Amino acid sequence: MSRFPMKYGLWIIMVTLLFSCSTIRTEPDEKTLHERAEKLWQAKMEGDRETIYNMSVESYREKVELKRFLRGPLINIISFSIQEIKTDLPDAQVTVNYRFSHQGFEFDAIAKDQWVWENENWYLKMKPLNLPF
Secondary structure: OOOHHHHHHHHHHHHHHHHHHHOOOOOOOHHHHHHHHHHHHHHHHHOOHHHHHHOEOHHHHHHOOHHHHHOOOOOEEEEEEEEEEEEEOOEEEEEEEEEEEEOOEEEEEEEEEEEEEEOOEEEEOOOOOOOOO
16 A cells, blocks of 8 residues: 555645635734724833834835834823724724823823724824924
8 A cells, every 4th residue: 555645645734724824814803903002002102103103004104214204293191091992894993082291281182093904903094294304
């Protein structure tokens, strides 16, 4: 009895399993969006502009270079709380209450961040800033 057909069969099974695992897709959900929004606002609090940039939609990153983004304004966020998430796939809106300081004064504000599901993850919709420099 030849072992060739058995080896061939095992090879086909391994290749099939490999391709089936590589095609598993992530589906959009509120839990993932909440985690991404938390990560974004934590980055804002810490002044981690590179993380903020990398969480923006691809079309924004194609128009605005990281170097230019790093020169943009940064708000001094003191605290934040995610209040509401509304999804209408592939889009979503995350409402965030936050406190920031400016020139020694503290202010409360509300942000309504727009997100979109692309490349199997949630990304923040941002518009390019028109900086004078």
